[in-house]
Amino acid sequence: MAYIAFAKQPGRVTTQARWITPAVAVLALLAMPLSACAQDKEPIMINLDSCDESPLARSRCMIEALLDDLSRTYLLTGGGGISSIDQKATWVYEVSLSQRERVDVITYSFELTDEGLVEIVGKQKSTRSKG
Amino acid sequence: MALPLTKAKTTKNFASFNAELDTTVCDRNNNADLTITLKVGLRQINPPAGAATGKYHDYGDVTEPQRDIIKWSTGSWNRWKSTFQRTAQSYWNAKFWLVNNHPVLEYDDGGTIYRHNIFCRFRLIVGDASPGSSHHHIVDVYRLAASEPWGGSHSTLYNSRDIAPYENDKDSGGSPIMQRAHVHEIGHLIGLGHSHEGGVQCPTTGDTNAAACYGTNDAEKQSVMGMGMQLRSHHAYPWRMVMSDISGKGTVRKPSANRSSAAWSNFVAQVTGNNPNHTVASKASKDWEPKMKRHYPRTAAEVLANAAITTRPQRT
Ligand SMILES: [Zn+2]
Numbered sequence: 001m002a003y004i005a006f007a008k009q010p011g012r013v014t015t016q017a018r019w020i021t022p023a024v025a026v027l028a029l030l031a032m033p034l035s036a037c038a039q040d041k042e043p044i045m046i047n048l049d050s051c052d053e054s055p056l057a058r059s060r061c062m063i064e065a066l067l068d069d070l071s072r073t074y075l076l077t078g079g080g081g082i083s084s085i086d087q088k089a090t091w092v093y094e095v096s097l098s099q100r101e102r103v104d105v106i107t108y109s110f111e112l113t114d115e116g117l118v119e120i121v122g123k124q125k126s127t128r129s130k131g
Numbered sequence: 132m133a134l135p136l137t138k139a140k141t142t143k144n145f146a147s148f149n150a151e152l153d154t155t156v157c158d159r160n161n162n163a164d165l166t167i168t169l170k171v172g173l174r175q176i177n178p179p180a181g182a183a184t185g186k187y188h189d190y191g192d193v194t195e196p197q198r199d200i201i202k203w204s205t206g207s208w209n210r211w212k213s214t215f216q217r218t219a220q221s222y223w224n225a226k227f228w229l230v231n232n233h234p235v236l237e238y239d240d241g242g243t244i245y246r247h248n249i250f251c252r253f254r255l256i257v258g259d260a261s262p263g264s265s266h267h268h269i270v271d272v273y274r275l276a277a278s279e280p281w282g283g284s285h286s287t288l289y290n291s292r293d294i295a296p297y298e299n300d301k302d303s304g305g306s307p308i309m310q311r312a313h314v315h316e317i318g319h320l321i322g323l324g325h326s327h328e329g330g331v332q333c334p335t336t337g338d339t340n341a342a343a344c345y346g347t348n349d350a351e352k353q354s355v356m357g358m359g360m361q362l363r364s365h366h367a368y369p370w371r372m373v374m375s376d377i378s379g380k381g382t383v384r385k386p387s388a389n390r391s392s393a394a395w396s397n398f399v400a401q402v403t404g405n406n407p408n409h410t411v412a413s414k415a416s417k418d419w420e421p422k423m424k425r426h427y428p429r430t431a432a433e434v435l436a437n438a439a440i441t442t443r444p445q446r447t
Contacts, residue, residue, distance in 0.1 A: 075300075075301075076299070076300050076342070077298055077299070077300055077301055077307070078281075078297060078298055078299040078300060078358075079281065079299075080189060080196065080280075080281045080282070080283060081281075083189070083195060083196050098189055098195070098196070098281075098283050099342070100283065100284055100285065100293075100299075100312060101284075101285045101286070101340050102338075102340040102341070102342070103195075104342055125341075125342070126338075126341075127338045127340055127341040127342065129338050129340040130189075130190040130192065130283065130285045130340070131190060131284075131285020131286050131287055131288060
């Protein structure tokens with residue numbers, strides 16, 4: 001499964017990716033400034049020594065990791081996109097994606113590695129049926 | 132019930148639709164007509180308090196995201212209803228023939244007895260749902276604002292764009308899989324389930340709206356009961372079920388026109404062959420065997436020879 005973490009390197013955004021292809025790592029790097037631009041004209045600085053540095057760091061590492069995984073594995077082109085990302089436990093996040101007649105629900109479980117990175121250790125799919 | 136021995140019109144009303152078998156049209160070249168009639172009552176969903184614009188939650192569920200909607204005008208509503216009725220009816224009407232493998236519907240024409248097959252017709256009657264009106268199903272419809280790319284809908288709640296082609300997915304070659312959602316939903320209303328229902332990744336004991344139920348390969352995804360627009364012969368199930376019911380002949384199950392019924396599950400297993408527990412009753416079932424090509428009435432000799440008459444024969 002994928003690791004994603006943000007390492008301290010002042011002045012620029014750095015993403016370290018392990019167990020994922022170089023192409024995905026490049027995509028992740030490209031995606032970061034784009035998402036920052038949507039919120040702020042100045043790039044957001046990510047300066048984390050560890051994903052466990054703070055509650056927000058933990059959340060961000062996990063959400064970035066699940067978004068990266070979704071981008072590579074959730075290939076349906078239709079629907080309404082992500083309708084929610086909910087924390088269900090300290091190391092468990094649930095993402096919901098709207099489709100006609102249903103909501104696809106994917107529950108991710110994470111662990112913190114010794115290097116301070118976040119690792120996806122579990123992924124479960126379920127459905128909220130509509131209508 | 133038994134079929135009348137002479138040509139007649141036989142009707143039966145089911146929970147989800149009405150059916151009429153018309154044998155008065157039978158002759159040496161024409162089969163019996165079986166018409167399924169579905170009455171759908173439509174209701175507008177508009178912004179509150181007469182406002183021109185407003186918000187509406189996906190699936191009508193207040194826990195889901197909201198989309199921008201606009202008020203229906205008389206013209207837009209009438210155009211939408213007309214397109215809905217015309218396109219859904221033409222999609223399902225006159226697409227299937229059922230080959231008659233039972234000693235029924237045998238009528239004389241010019242001194243020769245012919246065994247008649249079934250021509251499957253579909254009629255969709257659409258009206259505004261109002262108190263006291265009678266419909267098999269009520270469908271609510273909200274009108275998406277032009278700025279909205281998508282809105283959550285299901286079999287009894289549509290958004291205004293559910294009658295237009297929409298890309299649900301891409302196939303393995305990267306080509307878009309397009310669908311007009313309302314024809315899929317009409318399929319549900321007459322008793323059809325999803326294309327992979329009963330398959331390994333979509334057991335009927337689980338949620339049959341799960342993503343895998345819409346197809347695990349290109350063929351299933353392209354099906355109208357998956358994510359696409361392709362019709363398959365097993366989609367003639369509702370007409371087969373009616374024929375088994377009103378003729379008393381055949382083993383096609385009789386679900387209560389409800390895709391979640393156990394009988395429906397058994398049927399899906401039969402027609403898809405996906406369920407290993409139902410390998411005996413496979414898609415090879417000859418009872419009211421569905422075809423997507425016209426099969427003409429047969430003489431006794433042709434029945435005996437198991438002939439399929441698919442081009443107009445020269446009858447003397
Ligand atoms: Zn469906």
